[in-house]
Amino acid sequence: MPSITSFSLYFDKVNDSGTFSEGDTISGKVSLELIKWTQILSLYVKAKGDADTAFKAEVSDGDTGTYETTVTGHERLFKVKEYFISTKVKLSPGSYSFPFNLRIPSKCMPSCFHCANGSIVYTLEAKLCRRILSDRTVHQTFEFRSKCAPNCVQMCRQMVSMTEREIWSDESGTVQMEVRLQKNFFSPGEIVPITTKVIKFPNRIMTLEFVLSCLERYCAVGSYIRITRQIMSIDRVQSEEELTNCQILMPQTLPSVHNCKIISVEYKLEGQLRFHRNISKLLGKALPVMVVHTDTPSGAHSKPTESKGAGTAEALLDRATGLLYTDV
Known part of the structure; x- marks a missing residue:
């Protein structure tokens, strides 16, 4: 019988459109519901931005020439993390709520982007790490609209x-x-x-x-x-x-x-x-x-x-x- 019946992540909007920009603070909470004593190693939430590319390209394999394959690229735009539990602890059955405030860096970053050859995605992720049983992870994407422009x-x-x-x-x-x-x-x-x-x-x-x-x-x-x-x-x-x-x-x-x-x-x-x-x-x-x-x-x-x-x-x-x- 699993010890965790509910593990969820919520965040508040900062405007009517639900978008975030440089310097904004993402506020929300992580909810956890246990039905029996559970040993937890760590519990944290993080916000991150990632750019990824994938496309077909000709790659050399040395003496035999070239062949076509899919090549990929990755760039981490930012990551901020907040720990709720950072050392081993045993929690009793019940409902828990962990509020958080994560501030997006003020540096220039691109807006969300999606196409066939690449994407720019911003994500909130909460992770619960346990000693023996598998980790539990929940994540949500959020819309990022940059207010920063070149020159x-x-x-x-x-x-x-x-x-x-x-x-x-x-x-x-x-x-x-x-x-x-x-x-x-x-x-x-x-x-x-x-x-x-x-x-x-x-x-x-x-x-x-x-x-x-x-x-x-x-x-x-x-x-x-x-x-x-x-x-x-x-x-x-x-x-x-x-x-x-x-x-x-x-x-x-x-x-x-x-x-x-x-x-x-x-x-x-x-x-x-x-x-x-x-x-x-x-x-x-x-x-x-x-x-x-x-x-x-x-x-x-x-x-x-x-x-x-x-x-x-x-x-x-x-x-x-x-x-x-x-x-x-």
């Missing part, structure tokens, strides 16, 4: 890409294109306002195309893979010199990952001009864009109803007025 000042600056090119065909001349973003971090479902200015020679019809691309990188021991994907492409016919304000909707896609050693996800937005009766393109210099998964519902970004926290990227954007970054 926040750079993110909050206005981004500009300017390109110039000479065209030679039945007519010749010079075409200039400028693409401008007020910021470079967006959430899925958010409107991305883009200002474009095209200066060209007459009698030339062109199509302005916006391309959002994603570069993923997954690393393992001695190997890595790079995956480049085009997330979306939008065309707009442009027949004369004009200053245009365009809006595109950021699609549902993977979040940017920038502070993990084995997983990296980056986005670039590029403006391209395609000339009619001429297959050549005027390629603008790509602007880096961050995709940030937030707790704000889609469509709510244009009409914010909550005040901006002092440490959020939006608040930094408000304080960074007047800054300009030009990529020529």
Whole structure:
């Protein structure tokens, strides 16, 4: 007959969405119910974050050549532990409750992430160790949303890409294109306002195309893979010199990952001009864009109803007025 009838783990939410970020404290309790005297070696709870990768790669086996196998990588992002029982003790039958408070480190860590080649998972785990009988473990995952961004000042600056090119065909001349973003971090479902200015020679019809691309990188021991994907492409016919304000909707896609050693996800937005009766393109210099998964519902970004926290990227954007970054 088992001595433990119940062993469970609970934790409290710190906000309505149930997400945690750097510096937050996870509060909860571990519940234990015994029906007879039980000898326990230790009882503890821990919070941890782990990044893992797994993908197919060509591996050399020496003289016979190479073969394809699955390679894996692992990175421990953080771990904090709290002991309730650290030395051998014998507990009488009854119900026990062990409250805990675990503080997530304030260092920059990536948000939760899941895809076919890798994952970033944050977990709470309680473990009961016994002398003779097998250990008992219970765990729960929690949603981690990072508030840390690389080079926040750079993110909050206005981004500009300017390109110039000479065209030679039945007519010749010079075409200039400028693409401008007020910021470079967006959430899925958010409107991305883009200002474009095209200066060209007459009698030339062109199509302005916006391309959002994603570069993923997954690393393992001695190997890595790079995956480049085009997330979306939008065309707009442009027949004369004009200053245009365009809006595109950021699609549902993977979040940017920038502070993990084995997983990296980056986005670039590029403006391209395609000339009619001429297959050549005027390629603008790509602007880096961050995709940030937030707790704000889609469509709510244009009409914010909550005040901006002092440490959020939006608040930094408000304080960074007047800054300009030009990529020529």
